[in-house]
Amino acid sequence: MVMKLSMSAISVLLLLLAQAIETQAAIFDVTKYGANPGRDISQALLSAWKEACAATSAGKVLIPKGTFPLNEVKIEGPCKAPVEIQLDGTLNAPAQLGIIKGDSWLTIEHIDHLTISGSGTFDGQGAAAWAQNDCGKNPNCKAIPMNLRFNFITNSIVRNVTSKDSKNFHVNVLGCKNFTFQHFTISAPGTSINTDGIHIGDSIGINILDTSIQTGDDCVSIGDGSQQVTVERVTCGPGHxxxxxxxxKYPNEDPVVGINVKNCTLSNTMNGVRVKTWPSSPAPGIASDMHFEDITMNNVGNPIIIDQEYCPYNQCQLKVPSKVKISNVSFKNIRGSSSTQLAVKLVCSKSTPCANVEISNIDLTYTGKEGPATSLCTNIQPKLSGTHNPPICANSAQAS
Incomplete structure (x- = not known):
């Protein structure tokens, strides 16, 4: 009994000690470095960050409630200890194009054990930029900055904050490892151009959890070199x-492997869950082990898509098939309503057909005047199980 009490006492002491250490983390309040609401706080933020990053124990950069203009800023590591940025106020980007010279408003890079938290907002003030964005049609367009760029971040988390009205992508994740977004909010009108929610490339172990994304492009887009990505309990819409x-599209793209999208809800989006590759690929590529499960579609266009003839604005040669090999893919327990009659589109490459694709328990309804929902299959022979509405690859000639 004495031993049990002693162990209990030790446990309580250790807990209190841990809490004490956490509460004693140094706070670097940007207002102590000259930040004032209504005035550019770029220098104050950089000064607070410099001291927090140099500290040998955990520290917190605090941006308190209030509205603060912020110009183009790069926050860099490595740091000597874990650092948290607590954003409780609103940071406003310059509204006019041309003031930010780079491709991102706030760049954060080369940091291990970073936390971004709080109840605040990164406001990109992008409305003026959307009206001038012609990058989809003009390959020589001027660079338009995104809200947040994360380069080479490891063992880190972004939680509870909001990215609003970015001029371009809201978040770009490059070269990161073990990086989580949780209870994150992304907000922009459905008419905002190229405002992808979270774009991931060349990264391993990225988790997007319990997150709400409303935007004018892909809610989540996963580029080459992405491995072990989890998208779970995400609401998407409007968006693509x-x-x-x-x-x-480019030579030397790295494989995409291990993507899991689960327990998500899409509402009033242009597309549902999709894999898209360019025809006329300059080099072979790999996309494998991709799984979409327990997805709810509410009035979604093209709910399930594999499209290996993706060619926006006629920028490619459709006659030359894609060289990206798609394999080990599953679509399971996907239900709801489609806003297009073609609810399931599986168009694979003639030169490298899709392999080992499993489709199970699909129930997608369409109520338009054209008739019930349909499917289209090309260069694919999926493994079917459970029930299917619409019938999948009902015409065997389509699945040749």
């Missing part, structure tokens, strides 16, 4: 859906 790709 959750996409792997586009892949195969």
């Amino acid at each position: 859906g959750i996409s792997i790709g586009s892949l195969g």
Whole structure:
């Protein structure tokens, strides 16, 4: 009994000690470095960050409630200890194009054990930029900055904050490892151009959890070199859906492997869950082990798509098939309503047909005047199980 009490006492002491250490983390409040609401706080933020990053124990950079203009800023590591940025106020980007010279408003890079938290907002003030964005049609367009760029971040988390009205992508994740977004909010009108929610490339172990994304492009887009990505309990819409790709446009693209999209809800999006690759690929590519499960579609266009003839604005040669090999894919327990009659589109490459694709328990309804929902299959022979509405690859000639 004495031993049990002693162990209990030790446990309580250790807990209190841990809490004490956490509460004693140094706080670097940007207002102590000259930040004032209504005035550019770029220098104050960088000064607070410099001291927090140099500290040998955990520290917190605090941006308190209030509205603060912020110009283009790069926050860099490595740091000597874990650092948290607590955003409780609103940071406003310059509204006019041309003030930010780079491709991102706030760049954060080369940091291990970073936390971004709080109840605040990164406001990109992007409305003026959307009206001037012609990058979809003009390959020589001027660079338009995104809200947040994360380069080479490891063992880190972003939680509870909001990214609003980015001029371009809201978040770009590059070269990161073990990085989580949880209870994160992304907000922009459905008419905002190229405002992808979270774009991931060349990264391993990225988790997007319990997150709400409303935007004018893909809610989540997963580019080449992405491995072990989990998208779970995400609500998407408006937007263009959750996409792997586009892949195969450039030479030397790294494989995409281990993507899991689960327990998500898409509402009023242009597309649902999709894998898209360019035809006329300059080099072979790989996209494998991709799984979409327990997805609810509410009035979603093209709810299930594999499209290996992705060619927006006629920028490619459709006659030359994609060289990206798609394999080990599953679509399971996907239900709801489609806003297009073609609810399931599986168009694979003639030169490298899709392999080992499993489709199970699909129930997608369409109520338009054209008739019930349909499917289209090309260069694919999926493994079917459970029930299917619409019938999948009902015409065997289509699945040749």
